[in-house]
Amino acid sequence: MTVCTRRWGAAFGLSLLTAGCTAVPQSGGEVGEPAPPTFSTIGLENVMGQTAHALEAQFGEPDLDIREGAARKLQFASQVCVLDAYLYPPERGGEPVVSYVDARLPDGRDVDRASCAAALTRRQEAR
Template sequence: MSRFPFPVAGAALTLFVAGCVAPTSGGPPRPQAPTAPPSFNPAGLQSVLGHTAKALEKAFGAPDLDIREGSARKLQFSSAVCVLDTYLYPPARGGDPIVTYIDARLPDGRDIDRASCVAALEKRREKR
């Protein structure tokens, strides 16, 4: 007779078999452009939304962070006032990726109005 009752051995066998099952996906998910319209008020964001990375660099200077994942790109611009994250995706009709979504926060992580952050970054660029 075994020292361990059957339920323990059965549970161990179940965990072993579960660990041997191959994942069903063919790799990491591919980034896709958002299909829903922005869930924020785009007023004051005309200098960012729909623009290319080149236009953003002209407006704000070199990004502090540039991350690429597949066809998606994230550019981050920061100042003492705020941090602006811009998300660029290629348009459906083709061409250079454009900003389709932005997010803004204070340097300590609290939310800030997106348009206020854009204005602050534009003023920072003008002072340079």
């Protein structure tokens, strides 16, 4: 094997190695931008797009209220589940509204978001 052949082989092997590390853009996004989360909002019509005041009227006082800049996270908990509602101001400005919801059981396992919201509504009615 000649020096030229070994160099070509090494260069080819190196190019194959680095090809696997190349970032490929996601559809509709730039390299490195996370894709927006997609999840069903069926059953969450009374939560998505609502203000903090509307959520408090529906679920009572939040168990946790965290603000970071213009964003806000409200957490509502019961013995059945924990619901986290993330509020962000609309693009045109104004009062922050719920843009994302997450739910889990008290032990941390995932639970259906709509079922949790319904359970928390019943919690408020029981007060």
